Amino acid sequence: MTGRVLMFPWQVGAGHTGRCLHLAARLTRAGYRVSLAADPTGRMARDAGVPTLGPAPAPRRPMARNSSGYLTVAGPGDAFAAAGYYHPEVVRRQVERDRAVIAGHRPDLVVTHMDPTCVLAAAAEGVPVLSVADADFLVTGSAPWMPWLGPGARPSRFPDPLPAFRAEQRRLGLDQAEEVGDLLVGAATLIASVPELERPDPRYDDLPGLHYAGPMVWDPDREGLLARRLRDFGRGAPLRVYASVGGGQVAADLLGAGVAEAARRRGWALLHSGGLNSGGPADGGAGQDRYAASSLIMRQGFGGINAACAWADVVVCHGGHSTVLAALAAGKPVVVAPAMSENEANGRQLVQERGAGLVLAATSIGPDDRLLLAPRGGAPRPVAEGLARAFAPEAFAAAVEEVGADPGYRARARELGRALGRAEQDAEPLLARVLAGLPAARTATARTATAVPAGPG
The missing domain is CATH 3.40.50.2000 (Glycogen Phosphorylase B;)
Incomplete structure (x- = not known):
C-alpha cells in the first residue's frame, strides 16, 4: 500500500528536518509520495528534491540564553513554550493552520519530528500519525533534559505549555495529555536509536506501536x-x-x-x-x-x-x-x-x-x-x-x-x-511492518464534515 505522506518537522534546527528527509528517502523508495509542510531550514528539502507546501516558518524570537550564551532548555516543554505554546490561542491558531494544510493536501499519513500541533491537527482530521522521536522526547519531570540537577529543579523560566495543549484537546474532543511527551505519541512511534543506548521514560515502556528504528541520520552527500x-x-x-x-x-x-x-x-x-x-x-x-x-x-x-x-x-x-x-x-x-x-x-x-x-x-x-x-x-x-x-x-x-x-x-x-548497525539493517523491513499496521485515514468527505472552524487570528 502506498499513498501521500505529509511531514511536519519541528520549526527550528537542521536535525529535525534531516531526520524527516532520512525517512522521506525510505518512504519514496517504497512508493510513497512525500512532501514537507514547510522546511524550517529554507534549503534542505529543496536540495534533497523533496517538495514543500509552504515557505519556511517565520523567524521567531530566539530561546532565552544564559548571559554567557549557554542555552538552558530543560525539556521538550521548554522548547514548546519558547514557541509561545503556553498561550491557548497560539496553540489553537497553529493547530488550525496545520489542519488547513492537512485538509488541503489530503495525506494518508502525517509524520512528525517533535511538532505537537500537527499531531492534534491530524487527529482532528482523522489522519494517522507516525511520530519520529529521540528517546528524550518521551520524558517526564520538571527538567528531563537536565536530570543531574535533581528532583524538582527548574533551571529555566519558561511557562508550562501543558495546560494550553490540554485546552486545545478539550476543544477538539481529544483525550488530554498527562505529560508533555504524550503530545508526541503517534499511532506508531519510531525511536531513532537502539535500547542498548537510550530509552524513553518508563512511563512509555508499554506504549503501543513503539519501535526502535536505529540511527536515522540524514547525509546529503549521496555522491561520496x-x-x-x-x-x-x-x-x-x-x-x-x-x-x-x-x-x-x-x-x-x-x-x-x-x-x-x-x-x-x-x-x-x-x-x-x-x-x-x-x-x-x-x-x-x-x-x-x-x-x-x-x-x-x-x-x-x-x-x-x-x-x-x-x-x-x-x-x-x-x-x-x-x-x-x-x-x-x-x-x-x-x-x-x-x-x-x-x-x-x-x-x-x-x-x-x-x-x-x-x-x-x-x-x-x-x-x-x-x-x-x-x-x-x-x-x-x-x-x-x-x-x-x-x-x-x-x-x-x-x-x-x-x-x-x-x-x-x-x-x-x-x-x-x-547494535546501531543491526538496527540499521532491519530499518526498512521494520518500517514496512509499521506502515502495514497503521490505521487508514478517514475519507476526505468525513474529515471535512468533522472539521472545527478556525477561530479569529
Whole structure:
C-alpha cells in the first residue's frame, strides 16, 4: 500500500528536518509520495528534491540564553513554550493552520519530528500519525533534559505549555495529555536509536506501536564527494579528528576555534565542519577555513557526515543527537563540547555514561539558583568563565588525546556501533511492518464534515 505522506518537522534546527528527509528517502523508495509542510531550514528539502507546501516558518524570537550564551532548555516543554505554546490561542491558531494544510493536501499519513500541533491537527482530521522521536522526547519531570540537577529543579523560566495543549484537546474532543511527551505519541512511534543506548521514560515502556528504528541520520552527500577528498588527507598524522560544530553560534565560535588551535598545536589532521550555512561538500564549504594555519586542517560544509566519521579516529561535536549517533554507528569515540542543555544530556547519557567518550562541560545549580558550569576536571564557575575554560585549546587537546589513546573508549563505541548497525539493517523491513499496521485515514468527505472552524487570528 502506498499513498501521500505529509511531514511536519519541528520549526527550528537542521536535525529535525534531516531526520524527516532520512525517512522521506525510505518512504519514496517504497512508493510513497512525500512532501514537507514547510522546511524550517529554507534549503534542505529543496536540495534533497523533496517538495514543500509552504515557505519556511517565520523567524521567531530566539530561546532565552544564559548571559554567557549557554542555552538552558530543560525539556521538550521548554522548547514548546519558547514557541509561545503556553498561550491557548497560539496553540489553537497553529493547530488550525496545520489542519488547513492537512485538509488541503489530503495525506494518508502525517509524520512528525517533535511538532505537537500537527499531531492534534491530524487527529482532528482523522489522519494517522507516525511520530519520529529521540528517546528524550518521551520524558517526564520538571527538567528531563537536565536530570543531574535533581528532583524538582527548574533551571529555566519558561511557562508550562501543558495546560494550553490540554485546552486545545478539550476543544477538539481529544483525550488530554498527562505529560508533555504524550503530545508526541503517534499511532506508531519510531525511536531513532537502539535500547542498548537510550530509552524513553518508563512511563512509555508499554506504549503501543513503539519501535526502535536505529540511527536515522540524514547525509546529503549521496555522491561520496567527501570520501574522495579524504582518501589521502591526514595520512601520517598522529590523530585524525572530525569536528562538527552544529548550527548554534556559541558552539560554532568556541568549539571551532578551540579544536582548530588544539589541532594546530598537536599536528592532528582536522576535518572541520561548519554546519548547514557553510556550503556543501563539493567545494569544501564557504572558502578557506578561517581557523586554518596548517595543511592538515580541511574545511567542510554540510554533508558527508558518514564519510567524516568513518575517516576519523575521534569525533568532536556539540552534542547533537544525529552527530553523536553517526559517530557511534561508525564505532568512533566522541568528545562533546555542549553549549545547550539537551546536547549536554546527549553527551552525558549517550557518550560518557556509556564509556564511549567524554563531555567537556558540566552544569549545576549554585546556592543562589544560578546556573554554574564546570570544565572537565575543574570546579563549577560562572557559566561564561566555565565555557571559556571548557572549550580552551588545551581542554580539547587533553580530551581528544585521552579518548584517542585509550582502547576502552574505542571498544565501547564499536560495541554500540554494532547494535546501531543491526538496527540499521532491519530499518526498512521494520518500517514496512509499521506502515502495514497503521490505521487508514478517514475519507476526505468525513474529515471535512468533522472539521472545527478556525477561530479569529
